[in-house]
Amino acid sequence: MKISVIGTGYVGLVTGTCLAETGNEVLCIDIDQSKVEQMQNGVVPIYEPHLDILFERNIKANRLKFSTSLNEGLDHGDIIFLALPTPEDEDGSADLSYVLGVAKNIGKAIQNYKVIVDKSTVPVGTSDKVREVISKETDVEFDVVSNPEFLREGFAVDDFLKPERIVIGSSSEKATALMKKLYKPFVRSGNPIIVMDERSAELTKYAANSFLATKITFMNEIANFCEKVGADVDKVRVGMGTDSRIGKRFLFPGIGYGGSCFPKDVKALFKSGQDNDYEFNILKSVIEVNDTQKKILIPRIDAYFNHDLKGKTFGIWGLAFKPETDDIREAPSAYIIEALLKKGAALKVFDPEAMQNIEKKFGDTLTYAKNMYDTTKDIDALIICTEWSIFRTPDFDKLKSNMKNPVIFDGRNLYDLEDVKNEGFYYSSIGRNTTN
Ligand code: NAD
Secondary structure (H helix, E strand, O other), rough: EEEEOOOHHHHHHHHHHHHHHOEEEEEEEEEOHHHHHHOOOOOHHHOOOOOHHHHHHHHHHHOEEEEOHHHHHHHHOOEEOOOOOOOOOOOOEEHHHHHHHHHHHHHHHHHOOOOEEEEOOOOOOOOHHHHHHHHHOOOOOOOEEEEOOOOOOOHHHHHHHHOOOOEEOOHHHHHHHHHHHHHHHHHOOOOOOEOOOOHHHHHHHHHHHHHHHHHHHHHHHHHHHHHHHHHOOHHHHHHHHHOOOOOOOOOOOOOOOOOOOOHHHHHHHHHHHHOOOOOOHHHHHHHHHHHHHHOOHHHHHHHHHHOOOOOOOEEEEEEOOOOOOOOOOOOOOHHHHHHHHOOOOOEEEEEOOHHHHHHHHHHHHHHEOOOHHHHHHOOEEEEOOOOOHHHHOOHHHHHHHHOOOOOOEEEOOOOOHHHHHHHOEEEOOOOOOOEE
């Protein structure tokens, strides 16, 4: 089939590449000229494991192309995917200007029947808005489908190629049949393609993300309470998670959820509730608790150094909002960096993939270390913000000889309490006793 993808970011590029992998002819469109030039020169503009191999293979096979021209995209594709940003607006709602702006231009340029597929995460009713905006510009027949994306950054290629489910929100039999045909190669193992109305599909995505954010936040509150009563959250987590009704995943406590999706999606669902005369009290609490959790290490660090961080130097391991991505959008690390800089501390930072992005954000206010051990030279304490695997089994002797003080504030509970105690570290983590 001929496919166009409008918006070639984390979702659009993975969608385009994976659809090319199953034999479709894909044209990816982006407004960012330098990004398009990079891709035309064979460079993947984001870090996403395994994407480079598929990207290269499909470009070579002439199935994957790039352009900045929306009209070219409309000309090419029978199915037009919208993978555009839906960032948080000032009032917490999802900013639909990218989606509706492109929809208007589609209306102006459309020449024959197209299926417009919304892959961006959007509030209930957006399909109707897209339909309305296009219809104002044209009499040409078209269908609008809601097809929310559930891929996880860091596992995006795998998630796209072997999805647990595909949700299609459509009231058109013709469009549904095309979508089922397109996705058939991805569900050979028997996972379902779930067809529903557009509104339910749109809400499914927000409900899923908000539930996961709530699960993480609930566990963070249990962790905070563990510290008050001398319990160990890692033991509680295992005790709870073995109940199959609860499940083991998304129970790891830490310094809050971040990323380009959970924070904005929880807020957008909350705002959607308000707009429809419904108060999501549970989401209000999730937002509040997570905001506090992101900075939970700050008062501890402050207290340890007698509320005087001026002239202190801290090392930070992990900057991406989670491992296996270079994405720093809403990353807890950024909140910690800002708070420590404000208190007059100097910071040396390291991340295996997110260095460029963090440098774009913080410029020369930080020292960018060459590797994880370089970060620890002459620092007063080490702060761990992201649970990259390489941080899990460090050479503690090397750390001790590099650091001014053997002090670790761990926002991701990477180490065994006994182990770090035996190594002679002061070790503060989340929901467990502080060892000394
Ligand atoms: P992104 O910011 O990485 O990519 C968006 C791309 O759209 C950018 O490359 C940008 O240059 C381009 N763009 C902006 N305006 C354009 C226009 N007028 N024409 C063409 N291109 C344009 O965003 P993303 O992370 O891929 O997210 C896209 C959508 O998918 C969002 O709604 C997001 O909530 C949703 N989503 C994201 C993820 C994720 O893990 N990142 C997962 C599921 C759903």
